[in-house]
Amino acid sequence: MRFAPFVLLACVACRGGGSPEDRELGEFRGAYPETEQPTGVVRSFEIVAAPTSLPLVDGKQLEVWAYNGQVPGPTLRIKLGETLRVRFTNKLPQETTIHWHGVRLPNAMDGVPYITQKPVQPDETFVYEFTPKDAGTFWFHPHVRASEQVERGLYGVLVVEDASPPPYSRELVWVVDDWLLKDGAIYPAFNTRHDLAMDGRWGNAITINGRTDTVVKVQPGERLRLRMLNSSNGRVYAPDFGDLDAKLIAVDGLYLREPIAARGFELAPGNRIDVDVTFDKSTTAPFEVVDRFFARRPNTLARFEVEGPLVATPQFASPARGTVPRWSGALSAPIAHTFRLDVQSGGPFGISWTIDGMAFMDHQHAMPPAATLTRGRFVRLRFTNASPRIHPIHIHGMFFRLLARNGQPVDEPFFRDTVLIHAREEVDVGLVPTDAGTWMLHCHILEHAEAGMMTTIDVVEPVP
Numbered sequence: 471m472r473f474a475p476f477v478l479l480a481c482v483a484c485r486g487g488g489s490p491e492d493r494e495l496g497e498f499r500g501a502y503p504e505t506e507q508p509t510g511v512v513r514s515f516e517i518v519a520a521p522t523s524l525p526l527v528d529g530k531q532l533e534v535w536a537y538n539g540q541v542p543g544p545t546l547r548i549k550l551g552e553t554l555r556v557r558f559t560n561k562l563p564q565e566t567t568i569h570w571h572g573v574r575l576p577n578a579m580d581g582v583p584y585i586t587q588k589p590v591q592p593d594e595t596f597v598y599e600f601t602p603k604d605a606g607t608f609w610f611h612p613h614v615r616a617s618e619q620v621e622r623g624l625y626g627v628l629v630v631e632d633a634s635p636p637p638y639s640r641e642l643v644w645v646v647d648d649w650l651l652k653d654g655a656i657y658p659a660f661n662t663r664h665d666l667a668m669d670g671r672w673g674n675a676i677t678i679n680g681r682t683d684t685v686v687k688v689q690p691g692e693r694l695r696l697r698m699l700n701s702s703n704g705r706v707y708a709p710d711f712g713d714l715d716a717k718l719i720a721v722d723g724l725y726l727r728e729p730i731a732a733r734g735f736e737l738a739p740g741n742r743i744d745v746d747v748t749f750d751k752s753t754t755a756p757f758e759v760v761d762r763f764f765a766r767r768p769n770t771l772a773r774f775e776v777e778g779p780l781v782a783t784p785q786f787a788s789p790a791r792g793t794v795p796r797w798s799g800a801l802s803a804p805i806a807h808t809f810r811l812d813v814q815s816g817g818p819f820g821i822s823w824t825i826d827g828m829a830f831m832d833h834q835h836a837m838p839p840a841a842t843l844t845r846g847r848f849v850r851l852r853f854t855n856a857s858p859r860i861h862p863i864h865i866h867g868m869f870f871r872l873l874a875r876n877g878q879p880v881d882e883p884f885f886r887d888t889v890l891i892h893a894r895e896e897v898d899v900g901l902v903p904t905d906a907g908t909w910m911l912h913c914h915i916l917e918h919a920e921a922g923m924m925t926t927i928d929v930v931e932p933v934p
């Protein structure tokens with residue numbers, strides 16, 4: 471009897487091949503940052519979604535839909551270990567929900583209509599309550615008619631601070647969005663044939679926190695933490711920080727294994743990056759942050775102007791020292807499921823975006839899950855983009871690591887919850903699901919999602 475445990479171990483090793491990498495594949499501990507113990511502190515917020523009018527984009531009044539009368543909505547801020555309680559009231563003319571993008575939370579709090587909750591009807595209230603497992607930059611937005619509701623202005627940032635936040639001079643939260651405006655108003659037709667067939671709705675005005683003319687005045691020596699979110703329906707940005715000393719420290723909330731130069735990151739809809747920026751004491755030259763996703767059509771996003779007396783630069787080690795496994799043997803693991811991304815004609819919009827040949831059109835008639843995964847067990851998944859358009863694929867409630875693009879191994883020193891898959895590209899990811907439930911997997915180009923590019927994956931408890 472005393473040898474039984476060794477027999478069991480040998481058996482597991484047999485199935486996985488027995489190498490150190492294989493053992494790491496199935497090992498959850500250390501795959502994500504260790505969760506702080508819940509502190510018992512509950513942070514309560516009220517959020518009301520309602521139509522309103524705000525001076526946005528170029529300063530003229532714009533009819534929008536907003537959380538608490540603001541676009542972006544309020545930045546909700548709690549510390550790791552604290553519980554977020556949001557009493558949400560819908561004052562919109564249509565049903566809605568709030569999805570907490572990137573947050574590992576109980577499935578019932580994920581805000582997906584008919585799958586995790588009934589949609590919140592006009593004048594109804596719903597209470598979201600959960601204790602995030604990770605510190606980081608997250609966001610929230612509706613998961614009902616998102617291509618319209620998000621475009622009209624419904625989104626906000628959730629910052630889960632470290633239990634002991636690093637002492638930056640200050641912190642900036644930048645929500646990058648683009649607006650399709652015509653005659654001083656949000657272009658009123660949503661899910662147009664053009665937007666559905668192309669890469670979603672790309673606007674004609676790019677804003678940071680609702681403004682096209684962001685200028686941040688900083689003092690020489692300051693060290694900033696910049697939390698940046700792309701809330702656009704379809705537009706991808708590649709922020710270039712030029713001559714700034716800018717290091718990428720977190721992607722999609724979680725810290726990197728080590729800081730890397732913040733250059734060329736494809737900030738697709740849904741993605742967040744945290745950037746550690748230090749302003750040299752010796753220069754007062756202004757700095758621009760420029761989107762270079764299309765090299766020939768750069769967009770200036772914001773400008774830093776350095777002025778005033780020198781300040782001492784806070785000296786501390788980069789917080790980017792997250793536990794990010796290499797999963798170096800992962801490409802020899804079997805592919806648990808291949809998601810085929812494609813397009814076909816037909817359906818209510820005349821064009822349907824499909825996963826595995828199926829369009830997810832109506833939340834009320836849920837399809838069977840595309841895949842069933844086991845909680846705590848590593849899987850390798852493949853996305854084959856058979857279409858000529860881009861698809862930022864987002865998985866709810868878990869993080870994954872990129873393993874390969876078109877068969878070429880990739881070792882990104884970070885986790886993600888959203889990855890941009892280019893036209894005709896094949897992408898492999900690895901992940902260890904940590905929470906049971908039915909989780910959405912979908913394209914974050916909101917028009918593509920609306921026209922069907924969504925599915926679910928079930929995460930089930932391991933068989934004892």
Ligand SMILES: [Cu+2]
Nearest residue numbers: 861913915918
């Ligand atoms: Cu897509």
